[in-house]
Amino acid sequence: MKAVRFHEFGGPEVLKVEEVEDPVGDTLVDVTAIGLNYGETVIRRGKGKELFPWYPGPSLPAILGSEVVGTTRDGRRVMGVPRDGAYATKAVIEHPIELPDDVSDHEALALLLQGTTAVAATKAARIQPGDRVLVEAANGGVGTLLVQLAERQGATVLKASSKGGIGYDWDGLEPVDVVFESIGGQVGRNAFELLKDGVGRMVVFGYASGEPLDVTASDIFRKGVAVMGLPQNTTPEEVLGLNLEPVLGDVYRLDEIASAHKALEARTTRGKLIARP
Secondary structure (H helix, E strand, C coil): CEEEEECCCCCHHHCEEEECCCCCCCCEEEEEEEEECHHHHHHHCCCHHHHCCCCCCCCCCEECCCCEEEEECCCCEEEECECCCCCECEEEECCCEECCCCCCHHHHHHHHHHHHHHHHHHHHHCCCCCCEEEECCCCEHHHHHHHHHHHHCCCEEEEEECCEECCCCCCCCCCECEEEECCCHHHHHHHHHHECCCCCEEEECCCCCCCCECCCHHHHHHHCCEEECCCCCCCHHHHHCCCCCCCEEEEEEHHHHHHHHHHHHHCCCCEEEEEEC
16 A cells, blocks of 8 residues: 655655555555644654653654545445554554445544544533633634534634634733633633633643643632643544534645645644545
């Protein structure tokens, strides 16, 4: 099979299309679509431990990626997390999820990991009608879904993005009830200070800046707010049943994944990016 691998950490140019042996497993699929995520650019640079402290890092050479849609040998169309990486023409999915005919490959990949993250974060936030909700990285795959979910629950949504919305200069912004925090560093700290004293809730599900949220127990006590992570009770099947409308971003070929990484790092993307073998 063909796969995109890298033999050393570095920039997008380290990603190369190579011929490798097919993986072996019970649910081998011919890959029809591959999900592309910002976190994969961090791992490629050798900074995965900073973003994901629990992650041991890949053994090189490595195939990146954690989302695929494919067709099994008996003709079933499934999605899931591949055992040995996603950037390839074949993959083994150990816990496949069958897809309904009315959900496209692109929609499925927009809902697999990013959809479960958004739904779980929304559950944790306990949004009430009339709440003011700040969504960081609102143009991204998770962010666009968070906007949709919060608006469904009657919230007023403030969309923060480096490419539009209210941006990240929040001087003079009125306090908010909920913050969906995924950037960390100074942005996360500024967002924390925007929370309404006594009632604010911040849901943390990443720190794309590479710097974790710098908030202490004393800070939380001072403001009387809640800071929490994601509950672990959301499944892709649940997300598929919510009839969400994910924003579908650009589609790349397998040999264009390095270009996709450049776009992800430049923060010029919107919605879910995928690659086609």
